[in-house]
Each structure stands twice: as C-alpha cells, then as structure tokens.
Amino acid sequence: MGAVAGGCVLAWLVALSCSDIRRRRLPNRLTLPGAALILLVAALTGHGRPALLGAAALFAVYLVVHLAAPSALGAGDVKLAIGIGALTGAFGSAVWTLAALAAPLLTAGWAVAAVCARRGRTVPHGPSMCLAAAASIALAL
Template structure:
C-alpha cells in the first residue's frame, strides 16, 4: 500500500474510532450503522493487502470473548460492544497477536479504571465501554507503528 493510501486508511480508521466513541458517550449505545459496515470494510481491506487470515482470526477471537461475557452478564457489556469487537478484533489482528492482546487487555483495563474512579467520586460505576475499546485499539496500532 502506498504512503498516500496508507495515510488515507489511517485517517478513515481514526474518524471511525472517534465517531464510535462520541456516539457511545452521548447515547450509551453503538449503532449497527457504524459497527457492522466498519467491520466489513476492515476485513475486506485486510484481505486486499494480504492480512485477511490474521484479521479474521482477530475478529473471531475478540467476538468470542465479548459474546461470552455478554451472554453471561448482559448488563456489563452491550450488544454494540460485541459487534464492535468484530471490527476492532480484525483491525488489531491484522497487525499481529501482540497488537491484538494490547488492545483487548487495554480496553478492559481502561473501562475498569474509569468505573473505579466514578465509584470513588460517589457516582455509579456505569461507563460506556466502546470509547475504551476504540482508544485501546488506536493506541495499540500507534505503538505498533512506532516499533
């Protein structure tokens, strides 16, 4: 992929992550119109550049983790988070298992830290998980780019 195309792809991903985060913060939900097409575009793009296998594996693995948590505790993780896991799992998986793990663990740690801070402030621990997922994925990709 050329520098211009890579820069455009990175900008597109950044806009997608910001839109998802803003929507989740504002409405406390992640809409299908953002999660599902984003996942499809990422999987197709990863396949075109020769990373389809790792992207599909990453999407499947993160979806499996999230759907399991959602099924056992639907109040702690929404269906939108489960659908977002497909796209973010594909995105980070395309860059390698280490990037995938950093993003997956980072999201949970960030949401947990935010919930703890809210609880310590006397507020309820309810925080949207989507922004943490997006920030963790973006950070993991940024760190991979610097390496």
C-alpha cells in the first residue's frame, strides 16, 4: 500500500471512529463511499476477488448478528463491515481473520473497562473495527 493510499485509509478510519465515539453513528456518507472506493482500488490493483470475498463474508456475519440482536450491533456497523472486510480481505485471509476476531474482543475489553469505571454499559463498536483493521494490516506490512 502506498503512502498516499495508506494515509487516506487511516484518515477514513479515524473519521469513522470519531463519529461513532461522538455521535454513536456511522454515517452512510462515510461508510458506503469508503467501501466502494476500497473495492474499486482493490479491483484496479489485482486484489478485487479477495476484497470482494472479504467484504461479503464480514457483511454476512455482521448482518446476522444485527438481525439477531439489533440493539447490540447497529446498521452502521453492518455497513462498515463491507469496507473493513474489503480492506482486510485485500491483504489476505490471515489479515481478514485477525481483524474479524480482534474487533469484538476490543469492544468487549472496552465495555468491561467502561463498566468498571462506571461510565456506562454500552460502547460503540466501529472504533474497534477500525483499530483491528489498521493493526492487522500494520502487522502484515
């Protein structure tokens, strides 16, 4: 990944995380264009198939969880899963798997810390998705 592309991805992940922390929302104007751009760039660089598979797989997992427990996982997280799945999928199945497993673990750890600090019972999941993806990619590079 080039420096410019990496910077753009990092800016996207930070913007998403800040929005979710501040407003508890992942806006469509950030999630969907980001996912489309990641899929396009992956296709143009020869990583279209793994990116598409990663997007579809993570979207499917998040959609099932959202439908089973809508209050536990919002629709914004489901839409973000398309972009995160595509991004990590483009780097290979090991990166995708690490990010997919790390995100819920990060959210769980954050929630435990919030409960212990008496700062609420729920935490946004988007920042964990973004951090897990960035860390997984950084480890791969």
